[in-house]
Amino acid sequence: MKAKDFKSPPNHMQTLIDGVGLFNYPYFPAGDDLKDGIQGIYDQVLFYGNRILKDKKELDSKWFNSYKDLCGAILAFVQERHESLSEWSGKEPASGSEAYFKSISDAAISGKAP
Numbered sequence: 001m002k003a004k005d006f007k008s009p010p011n012h013m014q015t016l017i018d019g020v021g022l023f024n025y026p027y028f029p030a031g032d033d034l035k036d037g038i039q040g041i042y043d044q045v046l047f048y049g050n051r052i053l054k055d056k057k058e059l060d061s062k063w064f065n066s067y068k069d070l071c072g073a074i075l076a077f078v079q080e081r082h083e084s085l086s087e088w089s090g091k092e093p094a095s096g097s098e099a100y101f102k103s104i105s106d107a108a109i110s111g112k113a114p
Helices: 010-027 031-056 060-082 095-110
Strands: none
Touching: 010 031, 010 060, 010 095, 031 060
């Protein structure tokens, strides 16, 4: 299929696809890897988002700015808590959460569902 046959604008679709990666923060180990990985994903959102802004279409610009704000809120949440985000802080033993995070991390690396 040729690019001209697509119904959805490619920059919008790529921006959405890149932003979904921000919700995968549980797959990253806590610490600087998490902070750097999430920042990299956010930067990808801005890359294609800036292409949307260059078109200077008001509705598209509003959409992207709202999406950027959502992604920025996730980024700020993760960066503020990156040291402890993947650590267990509940009343139950931590072994269950450690096993869960290890299983989803292993699954993400191998490409298999947990």
